[in-house]
Amino acid sequence: MVEKKKTFQITVNIVMILLGIFCLIPFILLISSSITDETALINNGYRIFPLKFSLAAYKYLLADSTGIIRGYGITLFVTVIGTTLNVLLTSFLAYPLSRKDLPKRNIIAFFVFFTMLFNGGLVPSYIMWTTVFHIKNTIFALIVPNLLMNAFFVMMMRTYFITNIPDEIIEAARIDGAGEGKILFSVVFPMSLPMLATLGMMAGLIYWNDWTNGLYYLTKPKLFSIQNILNRMLQDAQFLTSNMSMTSNMAASAASIPTTGIKMAVAVLGALPIMLIYPFFQKYFIKGITVGAVKG
Numbered sequence: 112m113v114e115k116k117k118t119f120q121i122t123v124n125i126v127m128i129l130l131g132i133f134c135l136i137p138f139i140l141l142i143s144s145s146i147t148d149e150t151a152l153i154n155n156g157y158r159i160f161p162l163k164f165s166l167a168a169y170k171y172l173l174a175d176s177t178g179i180i181r182g183y184g185i186t187l188f189v190t191v192i193g194t195t196l197n198v199l200l201t202s203f204l205a206y207p208l209s210r211k212d213l214p215k216r217n218i219i220a221f222f223v224f225f226t227m228l229f230n231g232g233l234v235p236s237y238i239m240w241t242t243v244f245h246i247k248n249t250i251f252a253l254i255v256p257n258l259l260m261n262a263f264f265v266m267m268m269r270t271y272f273i274t275n276i277p278d279e280i281i282e283a284a285r286i287d288g289a290g291e292g293k294i295l296f297s298v299v300f301p302m303s304l305p306m307l308a309t310l311g312m313m314a315g316l317i318y319w320n321d322w323t324n325g326l327y328y329l330t331k332p333k334l335f336s337i338q339n340i341l342n343r344m345l346q347d348a349q350f351l352t353s354n355m356s357m358t359s360n361m362a363a364s365a366a367s368i369p370t371t372g373i374k375m376a377v378a379v380l381g382a383l384p385i386m387l388i389y390p391f392f393q394k395y396f397i398k399g400i401t402v403g404a405v406k407g
Contacts, residue, residue: 138386145169145375152371168372172344172380179380182337185253189336190318193254197314198307201264206295208265209272210281220269227262237327252328253336258317264310271306272299312389319385341377 140157148163155162173179207213208220230236240256241247276299284294300307322338329335335343349370 141375141378145372145379147372149370149372165372168376171373172341172376178332178335178340179337181333182335182340183384185250185334186319186336186338189250189253190315193258193318194311194315196254196259197261197264197318198311200260201268201310202295202300202303202307204260205265205268206272206299208269209276211278220266223262223265227266233327240328247328248331248334250334253321253324253334254318256324256328258314258321258324261314261317264314268306268310271303275306276302316385320381338381341381345373345377 136159139159143159143161144152144157145168146164146166147158147161148165149167151161151163151165204223208216208223210216213219231239236256240252244251244255246252246255280298280302281294284298289297320338322336322342325334325336325339326342329339332340
């Protein structure tokens with residue numbers, strides 16, 4: 112029996128190592144391609160190790176270092192503020208929905224769930240945000256629309272509260288004189304750290320990678336996030352290389368732009384900060400997903 116368990120454990124470890132390698136290879140190819148010479152990349156394809164080393168793609172993207180730094184600053188600010196508000200608002204709605212004594216809680220839960228299936232569409236949303244709330248060309252355009260609260264997050268958080276916060280603990284807190292706000296912040300939140308970390312990680316990823324809000328609601332370059340800046344640089348490079356009606360000098364300059372390498376470098380610059388932060392949240396992320404979603 113011991114030998115069988117040992118053999119099974121070794122097999123599982125080998126399988127997990129192989130899966131880890133398979134997951135890691137695309138990122139290695141991404142980074143390798145971003146530092147490979149454009150001609151070598153086109154002629155020889157993607158390789159684990161660059162055939163001809165070149166930082167031309169990064170030089171092109173970092174030519175306007177001030178704009179890149181400002182974009183990172185805006186993205187960091189939006190991610191921190193947006194994630195914090197997302198977690199708080201989600202918890203404020205999910206906690207009452209998890210209490211059996213909330214009047215009409217099933218009706219409220221239905222309206223929350225309904226938004227997961229249907230929405231008003233892009234045009235009505237754009238009209239509402241720009242003409243009613245006037246967030247166009249403001250920092251709120253990167254925080255509020257579509258991202259401030261997510262129905263899926265609410266239902267996931269509600270499931271966690273129901274399955275992991277015993278009613279007896281909440282009743283004991285009420286007997287001791289604690290109000291709902293005191294119970295939420297002093298009892299529920301400390302017992303929900305894995306789920307809060309999971310929700311924060313998921314919301315943070317969405318905010319960090321978001322570029323559609325900037326595309327729809329921003330025309331001022333000074334408010335662009337890093338994703339919008341990198342996306343615009345990529346579009347500019349593609350336009351220059353595809354536009355044939357140029358002078359010979361302009362055409363020669365455009366031909367030297369490493370379009371393929373820029374695509375890879377854009378992905379690296381956009382994803383690298385999250386890749387560096389994720390290992391610190393991985394433990395809570397996995398635990399929160401498992402307990403909050405599977406048990407539901």
